[in-house]
Amino acid sequence: MIKVGIVGATGYTGAELIRILQGHPEVKIEVLTSQSYAGQEIAQVFPQLSPLELPVLIEQEQDKLTEVDVAFLALPHGVSMPIAARLLSAGVKVIDLGADFRLKDAVAYQTWYGLEHSYPQLLAEAVYGLPELKREQIAAARLVANPGCYPTSILLALAPALKHGLLHLDTIIADSKSGVSGAGRGVSLGVHFSEVNENFKAYNVGQHRHTAEIEQELAVLAGKPLTITFTPHLVPMTRGILSTVYAKLRQNLEEEEIRAIYRDFYRGEPFVKVLEAGQYPQTKWCAGSNRAFIGLKKDARTGRLILVSAIDNLVKGASGQAVQNMNILFGLPETMGLEETGLWP
Numbered sequence: 521m522i523k524v525g526i527v528g529a530t531g532y533t534g535a536e537l538i539r540i541l542q543g544h545p546e547v548k549i550e551v552l553t554s555q556s557y558a559g560q561e562i563a564q565v566f567p568q569l570s571p572l573e574l575p576v577l578i579e580q581e582q583d584k585l586t587e588v589d590v591a592f593l594a595l596p597h598g599v600s601m602p603i604a605a606r607l608l609s610a611g612v613k614v615i616d617l618g619a620d621f622r623l624k625d626a627v628a629y630q631t632w633y634g635l636e637h638s639y640p641q642l643l644a645e646a647v648y649g650l651p652e653l654k655r656e657q658i659a660a661a662r663l664v665a666n667p668g669c670y671p672t673s674i675l676l677a678l679a680p681a682l683k684h685g686l687l688h689l690d691t692i693i694a695d696s697k698s699g700v701s702g703a704g705r706g707v708s709l710g711v712h713f714s715e716v717n718e719n720f721k722a723y724n725v726g727q728h729r730h731t732a733e734i735e736q737e738l739a740v741l742a743g744k745p746l747t748i749t750f751t752p753h754l755v756p757m758t759r760g761i762l763s764t765v766y767a768k769l770r771q772n773l774e775e776e777e778i779r780a781i782y783r784d785f786y787r788g789e790p791f792v793k794v795l796e797a798g799q800y801p802q803t804k805w806c807a808g809s810n811r812a813f814i815g816l817k818k819d820a821r822t823g824r825l826i827l828v829s830a831i832d833n834l835v836k837g838a839s840g841q842a843v844q845n846m847n848i849l850f851g852l853p854e855t856m857g858l859e860e861t862g863l864w865p
């Protein structure tokens with residue numbers, strides 16, 4: 521059995537990790553940490569977990585954390601750096617759900633996150649954990665930087681088109697909408713009920729920190745640097761991200777030829793489904809599951825490709841993808857523990 525630790529178990533992605541891992545046949549959850557609730561049962565925070573036999577919450581500084589095989593860090597950005605360094609030196613594999621190891625460039629990290637990176641030497645070895653694009657590198661990694669939720673939805677939508685050189689690189693626009701759980705469990709004015717309910721807004725326009733991560737990974741796919749316009753929106757729903765991505769096509773391909781490229785790129789991928797002509801995804805299709813759905817349309821009038829992708833921000837956008845990465849790290853079938861087809865309605 522793989523001994524697992526979850527650091528930041530009382531947050532949304534931490535709880536989602538417990539929900540997924542408790543059904544994983546090769547995992548034993550050995551350590552759950554919290555700074556605010558140390559000494560208490562996790563069921564006191566999330567009563568729905570009370571039927572499970574889970575360890576009492578402990579502080580992340582305790583030695584017990586260094587005795588696990590793999591630790592998931594479900595912490596706010598800026599907090600994970602020293603914890604990851606300590607765990608790696610104790611021989612623990614680390615999957616960081618936050619942003620601390622996603623950018624390769626420590627200067628870019630400082631620019632976008634307003635913090636100096638305290639372990640820049642780890643950035644070179646960290647692998648950006650999007651399994652559909654980096655499976656081999658993930659398998660050999662000690663430190664996996666789990667992608668952000670918006671980047672996952674946008675990168676999966678664009679990867680086949682960029683890999684095949686289908687797009688004018690300076691024309692990409694990604695317009696994304698997220699459920700409120702994307703902001704985590706902490707309370708703030710922008711996410712309290714009466715601010716969000718019956719409301720819809722764009723935020724961090726032209727400056728969301730995920731832009732850096734998306735551009736970094738799109739550049740790898742395209743083989744050259746590029747910039748995109750990315751606008752996130754907050755939707756009054758709990759889970760889900762829907763991204764609509766627009767870009768000018770370089771060649772006059774038929775829509776079915778483009779769809780064939782997408783189908784071929786994702787052939788055999790258990791978690792990515794390319795939809796039929798005229799079919800576009802909805803967030804409810806993937807709520808609670810690790811699946812991503814991609815619909816596409818060639819807009820012949822404008823010469824643009826329109827891509828629509830849907831994921832659950834807490835699953836393929838965070839904890840499910842992290843478990844997929846753990847399966848790869850330990851040579852297990854990638855779908856193990858992730859067979860859940862989702863919640864309906």
Ligand SMILES: NC(=O)C1=CN([C@@H]2O[C@H](COP(=O)(O)OP(=O)(O)OC[C@H]3O[C@@H](n4cnc5c(N)ncnc54)[C@H](OP(=O)(O)O)[C@@H]3O)[C@@H](O)[C@H]2O)C=CC1
Nearest residue numbers: 528530531532533554555556594595618702704705833838
């Ligand atoms: N929510 C989402 O959809 C996604 C989130 N992410 C990323 O995953 C990470 C976790 O997100 P999420 O679960 O939503 O966040 P939450 O705010 O819901 O949870 C954060 C967790 O971190 C702990 N924590 C907070 N501050 C500190 C600190 N200074 N030191 C140690 N522990 C601390 C809290 O524990 P306690 O107070 O009990 O100590 C809590 O368990 C973040 O980096 C987030 O950006 C990535 C993709 C999607």
Ligand SMILES: CC(=O)N[C@@H](CCC(=O)OP(=O)(O)O)C(=O)O
Nearest residue numbers: 617618619668669698699702703
């Ligand atoms: C709705 C909402 O607020 N979403 C979050 C994205 C969460 C996430 O993926 O953040 P990290 O990159 O820090 O992991 C946001 O826009 O900040």
